[in-house]
Amino acid sequence: MLMTIAGVLSPAECEEIRAMLGSMRFEDGRATAGWSAKLVKDNDQAREGAALSLLRERVAKAIMGNEVFSLAARPKALTPLIFARYGAGKEYGSHVDNPLMHGIRTDVSFTLFLADPDSYDGGELVIESAAGEEEVKLPAGHLVVYDSTSLHRVAPVTRGERLVAVGWAQSYVRDSAKRELLFDLETAKRGLFAQSGKTPEFDLVAKAGANLFRMWAEV
Structure with a gap:
């Protein structure tokens, strides 16, 4: 099931989180990719540390506290969130997410958009299926939820900076x-x-x- 959820974070919260991420160090995102995904992944991710742990806790609490997400995903547990940055020329080619992450089965994938969509060009999340491709690019604070079994990619960013939080949920209901x-x-x-x-x-x-x-x- 593909679903978008509005207002998981407020505009003010997104602005504050962007400022927090602006003071953090980032590293090559390939460090958290599977062996084949490393071949097509080109982004940067916030480096581990105390500040990232606090930010993860704050954003995960907002996601888990969202009623629509709770009803759609039936989450039992979340993986630690990844805060990813895509500058101009960055992208993530077609891939499927790892079935297990941090000891959690990945049933549901989600992306929380943190940057204003007018501030960057490209960077659409493209979810592939037998029926075609679905492009998703949402306002800051909005979330997209989709099945972890699907092939998907992030289109190249051609201007500005795409900033997102991504994560995975193990659901009480696997199917x-x-x-x-x-x-x-x-x-x-x-x-x-x-x-x-x-x-x-x-x-x-x-x-x-x-x-x-x-x-x-x-x-």
Whole structure:
């Protein structure tokens, strides 16, 4: 399931985070890539340290606290976030994410955009599928969530600087189609409640959603 989520961070928060990253040291992003991804990865990533740890904690808390993300991804755990910078000429060629990172199975990938899209050209996240390609370039503070099983790439940046936080979630529900079904049921349940309150129909949809989650959850 491909989903965009608005307002995970406010404009003011994004500005503050950009300032924090501006004072950090960056290193070659290939250090965290798999052996084949190293061949096509060309970006810089914030170097490990106390400041990065604090920033990771802050941004991860905002992501995990976002209700839409929680319902879409059903996250059990997140990998440590990577803060990546793409200057002019930088890109990340087509690749699939590692299935395990830091002992966590990667079911769901996400990118949180931190730079104003008008401040750079190119840099679209391109997600590939049998139906074609989906290009994603979002306002600062917005998040895109997609299946970690997909091939994807970052188009070359031709002007300015692309700045993002990327990460991966292990889901309580491994299968993408099941996660989407649960999300649809939750959306329908909330719509029924908004229209008519707690009715017998609402209770049945709530029961179905809860019991499917119970059936599919891996704890």
